[in-house]
Amino acid sequence: SAVISQKPSRDICQRGTSLTIQCQVDSQVTMMFWYRQQPGQSLTLIATANQGSEATYESGFVIDKFPISRPNLTFSTLTVSNMSPEDSSIYLCSAGQGGATNEKLFFGSGTQLSVL
C-alpha cells in the first residue's frame, strides 16, 4: 500500500493569486494523478503527472493554468494559477501501481481551496 501526504489541507486565497499543492508518496509509484472534486460530487481528472516530463492534461485543463511538476517517483506538485472563484474546489492527489495484481489507486486527503 501507499500513504499519500498532501498539503495544504485547506486554504483560502484571493482572486488572481496562485497556490501550489504538494503531494508526497511514501513509496515509489508508477502513476500519479491530480483530480478535482466538488464537495460530494464525482472526480474529474485534471492531468497525469509524468516523471521528468510534461504532464498529460485532460480536455479543459491547460498547463498555463495548472502547471504540474513531478521531479521523481514519489513527489508531485500542482499549481492553481491566477485563481478565480470558479477554481474553488477540492483537489486530490492520487498515486498507484500498474499491473493487474497490484493495480489500485491511493488518494491523499485532499486540499480544499476557496477563492474569494
Added chain:
Amino acid sequence: AQSVAQPEDQVNVAEGNPLTVKCTYSVSGNPYLFWYVQYPNRGLQFLLKYITGDNLVKGSYGFEAEFNKSQTSFHLKKPSALVSDSALYFCAVRDVNSGTYKYIFGTGTRLKVLA
C-alpha cells in the same frame, strides 16, 4: 470513450439489511472495474476491483461486487449493512485496451444506513 453511471444519488437501507449500490459502465475494450469509498473529510479508499476471473469479487469491510459482462454492470453489495458503512461510494473503470492508465469515476452514490 469510457463512461461510468451510478444511477442512484442516494441509497437508504436499514441496519442489518442487505445493500446494493449500482454501477454500469461503457468501454470499447476490456474493463478493469473498481469501487472506492469516501468517508466524511477523508480521502477515497480502495474497496475492491475486478480484473479477470471469477465474476464475484470480495473486498474490504465485507463488501463484494459482481461483474456482469452482458449487462455491463458492477454492482456493489453487502449482505448486512452497518451504520458505519454510511459514506459516499464511487465506481470507476479503466479501459485496459486504451493503452493508458486513465480512470473514469462515476458521480457517486451516498449510502445512508439507518439504525
